[in-house]
Amino acid sequence: xxxxxxxxxGHLMRDGRATYAEIGAGVGLSAPAVKxxxxxxxxxxxxxxxxxxxxxxxxxxxxxxxxxxxYDGNVxxxxxxxxxxxxxxxxxxxxxxxxxxxxxHVMATSMTEIEQVVERMRxxxxxxxxxxxxxxxxxxxxxxxx
Amino acid sequence: xxxxxxxxxGHLMRDGRATYAEIGAGVGLSAPAVKxxxxxxxxxxxxxxxxxxxxxxxxxxxxxxxxxxxYDGNVxxxxxxxxxxxxxxxxxxxxxxxxxxxxxHVMATSMTEIEQVVERMRxxxxxxxxxxxxxxxxxxxxxxxx
DNA sequence: GCTGAAAACACATCCTT
DNA sequence: AAGGATGTGTTTTCAGC
Numbered sequence: 001x002x003x004x005x006x007x008x009x010g011h012l013m014r015d016g017r018a019t020y021a022e023i024g025a026g027v028g029l030s031a032p033a034v035k036x037x038x039x040x041x042x043x044x045x046x047x048x049x050x051x052x053x054x055x056x057x058x059x060x061x062x063x064x065x066x067x068x069x070x071y072d073g074n075v076x077x078x079x080x081x082x083x084x085x086x087x088x089x090x091x092x093x094x095x096x097x098x099x100x101x102x103x104x105h106v107m108a109t110s111m112t113e114i115e116q117v118v119e120r121m122r123x124x125x126x127x128x129x130x131x132x133x134x135x136x137x138x139x140x141x142x143x144x145x146x
Numbered sequence: 147x148x149x150x151x152x153x154x155x156g157h158l159m160r161d162g163r164a165t166y167a168e169i170g171a172g173v174g175l176s177a178p179a180v181k182x183x184x185x186x187x188x189x190x191x192x193x194x195x196x197x198x199x200x201x202x203x204x205x206x207x208x209x210x211x212x213x214x215x216x217y218d219g220n221v222x223x224x225x226x227x228x229x230x231x232x233x234x235x236x237x238x239x240x241x242x243x244x245x246x247x248x249x250x251h252v253m254a255t256s257m258t259e260i261e262q263v264v265e266r267m268r269x270x271x272x273x274x275x276x277x278x279x280x281x282x283x284x285x286x287x288x289x290x291x292x
Numbered sequence: 293g294c295t296g297a298a299a300a301c302a303c304a305t306c307c308t309t
Numbered sequence: 310a311a312g313g314a315t316g317t318g319t320t321t322t323c324a325g326c
Contacts, residue, residue, distance in 0.1 A: 009198060009205070016162045016196030019301060033312050035302075046204040050162030051197060051289050052155060058192040059155070061290065066212070066242070066249055068279070081285040092287040096212070098279035103212055107290055133214070133244035139227040141238040143197045144207065144253055165320060177320075179293050 001046065004029070008037055009047065013143040016050045061107045064135040065114050068100035069121065072128040075101070083124055089117045100131065147192065150175065151183055155193065158184070159289040162196045207253045210281035211260050214246035215267065218274040221247070229270055235263045246277065 007027045011018055020031035020038070027034070041047045056064065077095055084093045084104060092105035104121070108114045111134075118130055153173045157164055166177035166184070173180070187193045202210065223241055230239045230250060238251035250267070254260045257280075264276055 009200060012198035013200070014195075014197070016198050021301075030313055031301080032303080032314085036311080044204065045201050047198050048201050049199040051160070051199055052158035052162050052193050053195040053197055054155060054159070054290075055191050055194050056290070058190065064240070066240075077283055077285060085286055091290045093285040094210070094212075094281045095283050095285065096279035096281050099277065100279060102285075103279060103281075105287075131245065133242035133246060133249060135240045135242050135249075137223055137241050139223060139239040139241065139248075140231055141251075144200075144202070144237045167320065176294060178295090178322075181321075182293085 001041075001044075005037055005041060005046075008034060009041070012038070012047070012050075016052075056107060060109050063108050063111055063114055064138070065106045065108075065118075066133045066135070067104050067106055067118060067121065068131040069102045069104065070099075070128045070130070071101045071126050073126055075126050084121070087117055087120055089113065147187075147190075151187060151192075154180060154183055155187070158193070158196075162198075202253060206255050209254050209257055209260055210284070211252045211254075211264075212279045212281070213250050213252055213264060213267065214277040215248045215250065216245075216274045216276070217247045217272050219272055221272050230267070233263055233266055235259065236267075 004027050008023055011023045011026055020034040023029075024031050024034045029037075038047065056062075080093070080095065080102060084090050084102075089106050089108045090104050091107050093102060094104075095102050106114055106117050108117060114132075114134070118132060121127060122130060150173050154169055157169045157172055166180040169175075170177050170180045175183075184193065202208075226239065226241065226248060230236050230248075235252050235254045236250050237253050239248060240250075241248050252260055252263050254263060260278075260280070264278060267273060268276060
């Protein structure tokens with residue numbers, strides 16, 4: 001993991017379908033050399049995959065929310081992951097230190113659907129309360145590298 | 147935008163570097179037909195790009211936080227975007243309805259760096275207060291399609 | 293949306309430093 | 310160990326249908 005690897009990652013984050021020759025031209029390496037480095041970074045788990053970026057609104061996901069969950073007593077991270085991952089509208093979840101115990105990111109097609117998801121989360125026995133923030137506008141979201 | 151387009155998006159989200167032939171085999175189309183649909187979806191802004199997925203921890207981004215911002219008076223979304231986008235550790239920002247006015251997602255290499263980012267956000271004249279949640283563990287995060 | 297041909301690319305092998 | 314060059318098979322891409 002040196003400066004060249006980071007340059008390659010930066011290039012792949014800006015264009016995940018860039019050809020190895022194209023990346024090589026940017027970092028001063030041949031295409032096979034770039035591929036070898038990418039393969040190694042995947043093997044080491046630094047690059048975990050490639051994906052298409054979509055505009056949620058253009059695909060019908062018009063409503064988005066961040067919901068904090070406050071639990072009553074201790075809940076293991078594994079249990080949290082299991083119960084939250086089962087709800088398809090939850091696209092991300094993190095345990096946090098601060099006021100709440102966990103934050104989940106919900107994407108849905110309507111406000112009604114958001115409400116249903118929150119209801120479903122509250123079914124978990126140990127959920128004491130939730131606190132929602134409905135997203136009005138996404139200012140920006142960018143890939144990050146180092 | 148029909149069912150086939152959605153299948154193609156799903157495939158590209160699972161593997162952003164999949165070949166058109168490969169996708170075509172899955173959806174029952176030839177490679178050129180798949181490419182035409184992908185090009186159209188990019189043109190229509192439904193697919194906004196392709197990127198590499200990385201493991202933040204493996205790249206040195208060991209510390210992560212969600213910070214709510216409460217503003218004193220009105221701040222335009224454009225002004226928010228301008229001031230927040232200038233801070234590189236902020237990887238996402240949304241205006242919200244709920245308790246806070248905005249939520250920002252911060253990724254950094256250390257707790258100290260998180261503190262510095264929060265300090266820098268508070269320099270904005272109209273920031274009344276902030277409320278941080280430090281991420282302890284990322285339970286999951288998944289791409290979403292429809 | 294398919295077919296077919298030309299160009300570009302990926303991938304493996306070998307060779308150099 | 311790490312990169313460059315070469316050859317082969319695939320993939321992309323642009324016609325024409």
